[in-house]
Amino acid sequence: MADRVFNRETLLDLTVNFIPMGMIIFFFALFILADPFPADAMAVGTSLGLLVIPFVVLAVTTYVTGRIIAEADQTGSSGTAAKISSVATGIDGEADDAE
Template sequence: MAERVFDRETLLDLTVNFIPLGMLLFFILLFAGTTVGGPAPVARLVSQALLVVPFVALVGITYITGRIIAESERTGHSETARAITALVTGEESDEDEG
């Protein structure tokens, strides 16, 4: 049987992001079905982009955060968090030196 990526406790930790994701998804679908800004296609594109971009970013951040939480609960540390920190600070990781 395949191991689940996120256990019940990790999903509980991530529920704070599910409500904003649901709200963004609701407005994406609402504005996709209605005419926003009249017939101007640029206004429609901008209004959708202002919803879709944060939605995609929040999905990515939620997944990465869940992965870090799950790794930390299993092993006591997170390789994902270490790799992100090295990327942000510009430090070379141990893997790059060898």
């Protein structure tokens, strides 16, 4: 059987992000069902965009964080975290080895 990416402890660490994601889903459904701006497409697009964009960013952040936690639990270090920090700082660890 294949190992799961996120074990129970990792999912427990990530529940902090699941609650805001649930709140965003609730307000998204509320805006769709209640239709507070029936005649103004710009207002509807803006309000839905202000819900969808943070949801996507939070979902990606939650996945990457979970992957880093799972890698660190399994191996003691995380290659994903090293790649992210090298991109963020602009320092490539492989470039130092080539010189």
